[in-house]
Amino acid sequence: MELHKIEKLIEEYFEATTTVADEEMLKAYFSQDDIAPHLEQYSPLFNYLSKAKEERFTKQVPLKPRRDYLKWVSVAAIAIFMVGVYFYQPTPPPVTLADEYTPEEIESAKEALALLAMNFNKGTEQLYHLEEFEKTTNKFLTKNN
Template identity: 50%
Template sequence: MESHNIEKLLEKYFEATTTKAEEETLRDYFSKDGVAAHLAQYTPMFQYFSNAKEERFTKQVPLKPRKNFYRWASIAAVAVLAFGVYFGNDYREKKLEEQEKALIAYNETKKAFALLAENFNRGTEKVAYLNEFEETKQKIYNHN
C-alpha cells in the first residue's frame, strides 16, 4: 500500500503540486533500501537532490572593485546634452536669422520683379503705338 501512496506523491511531484513535507517523504523513501522495483528508476534522482543540497562552494572568489563606468558614462552623457543644448540653441537662432534674411531678400526681389513687369507693360503699350504707326506708313507707301 505504501508504494501506491508514493506513486501518487510522484505524480504530484512531477506536476509541481507537492508540499515541502510531501517532498521530504519522497526523499526519505528513496534514500532507504526498501524501494519497490518499479520505482527504483527514481532513486538516483532523489539521491542526487539530497547530495546537491549538502554541497557548498568553498573557494574564495576574488572580487575586483567595480569601475565607475556608469557614473562616467552618465557624466559624459550630461556633458554632451548640455553642449548640444547650448550650441544647438545658438545654431537654431542663426538658422532663424538666415531664414528671416532670406524672406526679406525674397520680398525685395518680388517687389523688383513687380516694378520691372510694370515698366515692361508700359513699354509694350508704346510698342503698340509704333505698330500702328508702321501699319499706317505702309498703307501710305503702298498707295503711292
C-alpha cells in the same frame, strides 16, 4: 498500502501537484535501502535533490577593486557638451519675399500672374462653348437616327 501511496505521490510529483510535505516523504522513502524494484529508477532523482542541498561553493571569489567610473562619465558628458556649444550654429531667420525681391519685381510678378489667369479663364470659356456645341450636335445626330 505504503507502496500504493508512494506510487500515487510520484504521479503527483511529476504533475507538479505535490506539497512540500509530500516531497519530503518521497525523499525519505528513496533514501532507504528497501525500495521497490519498479521504483528504483526514481531513486537517483530524489537522492540527488537531497545531496544538492548539502553542496556548498567553497572556492575563493576574486573581487576586483571598484573604480569610480561616475567621475569619468561626468567628465565625458561635459566634454561632449562643450564640443556641441563650440560647433553650434544658430539657424537664420526665415527669408520672406520682401527680403528676397524688390517691390518692383513683386509687382511685375503679380501682373504676369494676373495676365496668365485671365488667359486661362478665356480658355475655359472656349471649352464651355465647345461643350454647348457638342450637346447641340448630339441632339441633331440622335434625332436623325
